[in-house]
Amino acid sequence: AEQKIRKYLVDNNYIDTVIQLPPDLFFGTTIATCVIVLKKSKSDNAILFIDASNEFERRGNKNTLTTANQQRIYDTFVARADVAHFAKLVSNPDIAENGCNIAVSSYVEQENTEEAIDIVALNAEIARIVARQSELRTAIDAIVADLEGAQA
Template identity: 50%
Template sequence: MKWIGSDDPTLINDDRFAPAGVLAPKSKADFAFVLHALSYLSSKGRAAIVCFPGIFYRGGAEQKIRQYLVDNNYVETVISLAPNLFFGTTIAVTILVLSKHKIDTTTQFIDASGLFKKDTNTNTLTDAHIEQIMQVFDSKANAEHLAQSIPFETIAANDYNLSVSSYVEAKDNREVTDITTLNAELKITVTKIDQLRKDIDGIVAEIESEEVKA
């Protein structure tokens, strides 16, 4: 069923959407489905929903819905996945895990964007990758460049941004350069440039000499 958002003003009174105080945008229905799923969770329920990443950082109505979810301690974990995992889109999607039985007010962020196997046309999550994600999810342990549990206050102060990249520092994969080696290579390059200049000066002088004789 197509989400019509504010085109139907009665939706704001719907028990599924009313608690958030605002409707998801007509053109971006992700949070409409999120709130729908949340409304069906029991007091011990949990839901994992695949979402496009924009809803985790955009402003407006989506920010207000994020605030509602965070303020009421419904967001257990946000997991960013690698791009090109699903047929039909190369976008890197994000899994939003909702829970009505959290034991604290922190939210876990997992950066699983580097966990994939490269196939011909798509990327694939292997069983080993899934197991690694689930181990981190279950333990709620912090792991550098992979997972961080963030206090409610920090998220609130960050305008309720739920983007994983805002809380998990990406690993720097750039090659470490040895300064001594770099300086030696630079010295050799400068020497070669100086020699090249001398060679060019010699050629120019020879050409000018030929012109004078002519």
């Protein structure tokens, strides 16, 4: 039933924007929520997806949208343009091809926050640690041999 409703809204060009809000924003629920902006007289045949899930400040035990966060969301909403890792304007036919899925995460690419790893430096560090381990093993063996010699 939900898929039929989404299909109807997409096919009739009623969905203007889908805004993914941060989790723990509203009292009584910690889940992330979405705002779906509906509009009957749109000038284009596309839906703007805004990922505002990281646009918050933690205050006490709740997340809060600051004035700056609200302004960024509003400016993006008005501009209706792609913003890397924040907003994507997707045509309705593309959404229909995707099963009328209107989840923001399906269209707005997440920023890659993984740290780049220097393999050469990592291998050099491992080699240094292995060499140090070997030195320590030799020193321990010498101490044990001295102790065994002293006891004899």
